[in-house]
Amino acid sequence: MGKLVFASTNEGKIKEVCNIFSDTGISIIPMNELGSIPEIEEDGLTFEDNAFKKAKIVFQKFGLPTIADDSGLSIEQLGGRPGVLSARYAGEGCSYSDNNEKVLSELDGLPEPHRAQFITMALFYNGRAVQRAVGKLPGKIIHEYRGTNGFGYDPIFVPDGYELTLAEMTLEEKNRISHRAKAFNELKEILLTTEV
Numbered sequence: 001m002g003k004l005v006f007a008s009t010n011e012g013k014i015k016e017v018c019n020i021f022s023d024t025g026i027s028i029i030p031m032n033e034l035g036s037i038p039e040i041e042e043d044g045l046t047f048e049d050n051a052f053k054k055a056k057i058v059f060q061k062f063g064l065p066t067i068a069d070d071s072g073l074s075i076e077q078l079g080g081r082p083g084v085l086s087a088r089y090a091g092e093g094c095s096y097s098d099n100n101e102k103v104l105s106e107l108d109g110l111p112e113p114h115r116a117q118f119i120t121m122a123l124f125y126n127g128r129a130v131q132r133a134v135g136k137l138p139g140k141i142i143h144e145y146r147g148t149n150g151f152g153y154d155p156i157f158v159p160d161g162y163e164l165t166l167a168e169m170t171l172e173e174k175n176r177i178s179h180r181a182k183a184f185n186e187l188k189e190i191l192l193t194t195e196v
């Protein structure tokens with residue numbers, strides 16, 4: 001397997017995933033380098049549904065083995081929400097800060113700590129085989145915005161074992177411990193050790 005198409009247009013993710021595979025001899029090709037694909041709606045009920053949908057559409061378009069991912073934040077006291085709705089929790093077209101505000105207002109008055117985890121499903125599809133790997137980053141939500149790095153829910157999320165929010169960490173620090181890094185590192189191991 002010399003090449004893998006990555007079903008993402010997110011520059012940050014592309015950089016991170018290229019970096020993870022850089023010691024393998026497998027080159028990661030962002031899908032935009034091969035052609036354009038209309039935006040894929042993430043309307044599945046699970047992270048796996050969404051990751052598979054992305055991988056399948058991109059595989060069908062280019063006919064090359066493809067990797068994709070889907071991720072989000074799951075908060076215990078909210079029954080796992082925002083979950084697959086993480087990107088648009090406060091409604092279509094909402095901002096990261098709208099989403100953070102909605103989460104914090106729903107947690108208002110509930111006892112702390114607000115246990116939560118980021119989850120990523122990373123998935124490989126080549127028309128025959130599917131391989132999956134899940135990465136989790138456990139932590140808690142705090143009622144305060146701290147830090148300006150990262151994106152999404154990073155300013156209100158403190159990973160277990162740390163005092164800093166994800167938005168107060170450097171990108172390198174975050175990438176060392178992130179749910180996405182764990183999922184793609186595991187997927188890499190699976191692909192390097194399994195006939196697909």
Ligand code: IMP
Nearest residue numbers: 069070071072073086087151152153154
């Ligand atoms: P995606 O499926 O990886 O694009 O992520 C969906 C949504 O989950 C994002 O728009 C963010 O709101 C949230 N999310 C996923 N990963 C992270 C992260 O590492 N930090 C903060 N928010 C994240």
